[in-house]
Amino acid sequence: xSLLNLFGKKSKDQLPQNKEATETTDxxxxxxxxxxxxxxxxxxxxxxxxxxxxxNKAELHQYSEMELPQQExxxxxxxxxYNDRSQKAVYMEGVITPDSKNIWKVEELTxxxxxxxxxxxRLNTDLDATATTFSGLTMGEKPCKMLNISVGGARIRSEYxxxxxxxxxxxxxxxxxxxxxxxxxxxLRIIEKNNQKxxxxxxxxxxxxxxxxxxxxxxxxxxxxxxGRS
Numbered sequence: 001x002s003l004l005n006l007f008g009k010k011s012k013d014q015l016p017q018n019k020e021a022t023e024t025t026d027x028x029x030x031x032x033x034x035x036x037x038x039x040x041x042x043x044x045x046x047x048x049x050x051x052x053x054x055x056n057k058a059e060l061h062q063y064s065e066m067e068l069p070q071q072e073x074x075x076x077x078x079x080x081x082y083n084d085r086s087q088k089a090v091y092m093e094g095v096i097t098p099d100s101k102n103i104w105k106v107e108e109l110t111x112x113x114x115x116x117x118x119x120x121x122r123l124n125t126d127l128d129a130t131a132t133t134f135s136g137l138t139m140g141e142k143p144c145k146m147l148n149i150s151v152g153g154a155r156i157r158s159e160y161x162x163x164x165x166x167x168x169x170x171x172x173x174x175x176x177x178x179x180x181x182x183x184x185x186x187x188l189r190i191i192e193k194n195n196q197k198x199x200x201x202x203x204x205x206x207x208x209x210x211x212x213x214x215x216x217x218x219x220x221x222x223x224x225x226x227x228g229r230s
Contacts, residue, residue, distance in 0.1 A: 028083060028090050028111045029053065035060070035081035037096070037104075042078065044123075044223060047151070047216055048104070050081065056094075056109045062102040063213060073097075079106075088114045122150045123219050129172035131158060131185075138162060146172050151215050153203040154185065162187050162200060170202070174218045175225065181218060183207070 031053045037045045037060060048060040079092040094109040129146040133139050144158040154170060162168070166187045173180050189201035207215075 028088075028114060029081060029092065029109075030083075031058070033081045033083065033090075034063070035079050035092075038078045038080070040076060040078060044219065045077065046220075050079075050106075056107065058106050058109055059099065060096065060104040060106055062104075063216065074107075077106075079109075083114070090114050122148045122155075123223055124148045125174070125222070127172050127174065129156065129170060131156065131160075131162075132169040132171070133162075133166065136166070144170075146170070147199070149174070149215070149219065151204075151212050151219070153188070153201065154183070155199060155201050157193075157197055157199050159197050161198060162190070164188065164190060167205065174222050178218065178221070181215070183211075183215075 029050065031051050033050045034047065035050050036047050039045060047063045049063065050058050051061055052059040074095040074097050077094060077096050079094060081090045081092065082088075083090050091112045091114070092109060093112055094106040096104045096106045099105045125146050125148055127146045129144050130141050131144045132141040138160050142158065142160050144156045144160075147155040147157055156170065164187055168185055169182055170185045171180055171182045184205045185202040186205055187200050188203055191199040191201075193199060
């Protein structure tokens with residue numbers, strides 16, 4: 001089955017022409033930027049490094065080893081990256097075609113907008129998890145719910161009170177038949193709910209590139225499992 005059949009396609013005739021975004025591409029994006037590639041329905045396809053940027057063309061080198069169905073027809077995609085220089089998320093779109101193993105050509109690349117978020121794809125989960133702290137009043141392992149996860153962090157719900165800057169070890173099984181994942185986290189945001197529970201926006205700490213790759217593979221696997229149920 002082709003990617004077009006899996007996610008639907010958008011013909012090249014329908015692609016928006018954004019002259020302003022094209023003209024600012026060399027300012028907002030650059031070779032070596034890590035990006036997330038999604039369908040127009042915002043299903044995550046893969047994470048890649050943007051290389052060989054020239055005008056509105058480039059190459060996407062996949063980080064993930066996830067095998068995607070290959071097809072010859074161009075596929076319109078949404079692309080999100082993070083500009084370390086301006087510290088802004090960059091939202092792009094373009095048309096991709098397979099080139100060689102784990103490498104895609106992208107054409108008609110345009111910048112749609114920029115934002116202050118880090119643009120990591122987030123997968124909604126609502127899974128049972130635990131948060132373990134090693135000091136303070138909440139020391140020990142406490143139950144929580146992981147509401148979503150990205151390669152950069154997670155959002156959890158708990159009846160226990162944590163503070164901004166608190167750190168804990170988050171453990172969760174993303175899939176029933178997968179081993180438990182453990183990520184060291186720091187609380188960035190706190191949202192107090194009316195039902196005496198709290199939601200926390202957390203970032204992952206001390207992740208190696210291998211750790212990030214493992215999280216990405218888990219996210220892909222859970223997304224495909226969810227898609228198979230729908």
